[in-house]
Amino acid sequence: MNSAADLRWPFAVRPLTPKLGAEILGVRLEEGVADDVFRAIYQAFLQYQVLLFPPQPLPPGRQVAFARQFGEVQIHVMNQYHADGFPELYRLSNLDEHGKPNGRHPDRGTLEWHTDGSWSRVTGQATLIYGEVVAGTGGETHFCDMYGAYDRLEPAWKARIADLRAVHNLDFSRTRRHGEDPMTEEQRRAKPPVDHPVVRTHPETGRKCLYLGDHAEYIVGMPYDQGRALIEELNALAIHPDLTYEHRWQPNEFIVWDNRCLLHRATAYDPATQGRVVRRCTVLGEVPV
Numbered sequence: 369m370n371s372a373a374d375l376r377w378p379f380a381v382r383p384l385t386p387k388l389g390a391e392i393l394g395v396r397l398e399e400g401v402a403d404d405v406f407r408a409i410y411q412a413f414l415q416y417q418v419l420l421f422p423p424q425p426l427p428p429g430r431q432v433a434f435a436r437q438f439g440e441v442q443i444h445v446m447n448q449y450h451a452d453g454f455p456e457l458y459r460l461s462n463l464d465e466h467g468k469p470n471g472r473h474p475d476r477g478t479l480e481w482h483t484d485g486s487w488s489r490v491t492g493q494a495t496l497i498y499g500e501v502v503a504g505t506g507g508e509t510h511f512c513d514m515y516g517a518y519d520r521l522e523p524a525w526k527a528r529i530a531d532l533r534a535v536h537n538l539d540f541s542r543t544r545r546h547g548e549d550p551m552t553e554e555q556r557r558a559k560p561p562v563d564h565p566v567v568r569t570h571p572e573t574g575r576k577c578l579y580l581g582d583h584a585e586y587i588v589g590m591p592y593d594q595g596r597a598l599i600e601e602l603n604a605l606a607i608h609p610d611l612t613y614e615h616r617w618q619p620n621e622f623i624v625w626d627n628r629c630l631l632h633r634a635t636a637y638d639p640a641t642q643g644r645v646v647r648r649c650t651v652l653g654e655v656p657v
């Protein structure tokens with residue numbers, strides 16, 4: 369494990385748990401990130417899976433510029449969430465035009481364990497999220513390590529799922545969980561269901577991870593109900609408290625995580641009394657194998 373004094377890094381690194389997550393200290397993102405510093409951040413991202421940057425100003429344009437250093441940034445199909453003049457940014461807010469909580473959760477699908485962009489052929493690599501307004505109670509973000517989740521499966525489970533593929537479908541997960549603000553026909557056409565391996569190999573670390581979450585609908589070649597039951601069982605088996613980092617937000621914190629080897633969720637808050645505004649973008653990765 370690295371300590372804050374580890375001289376391999378051009379910044380201080382403070383691990384958040386024994387297994388995953390690290391705080392990166394001493395990087396002022398607003399000023400732009402030099403290539404050599406970015407390379408080190410990227411190594412830390414691969415090693416720790418979740419990076420937390422302490423409270424600091426990060427204007428929308430700087431957030432998008434930093435995301436572009438990771439790769440091509442997703443333009444989310446749900447264009448009603450686009451923000452600040454950047455189609456790459458996606459804002460989740462429950463504030464009305466007067467800045468008061470409006471009582472409506474902006475996307476209750478985020479309350480279930482999932483991985484961003486698994487409903488696309490090219491799935492999410494990094495997600496970068498900035499907390500503009502944080503809830504006093506609830507509204508946490510939790511992360512669970514899917515390398516560890518795979519490693520802990522019984523050998524019989526590993527053999528059973530080795531060659532399975534799951535169909536991921538944004539319309540399924542969104543409609544099933546809340547049915548609010550359903551996808552338009554055009555949005556559905558733009559993002560038809562896609563299949564991915566249930567066990568993927570991380571393209572950079574070479575490690576196997578479980579790759580399901582709440583967007584996974586059914587298993588290719590298996591009766592629908594049987595596939596649903598298998599996905600539900602594996603999604604529950606995947607979560608281990610000691611492989612989880614639970615983040616309680618401070619205003620203006622910034623978090624980057626690797627969707628290829630994590631599931632994440634937000635926890636509930638009272639949208640009638642608590643304000644919560646986050647803006648995020650997701651970088652496109654690759655077609656999982």
Ligand SMILES: [Fe+2]
Nearest residue numbers: 478483484632
């Ligand atoms: Fe998410």
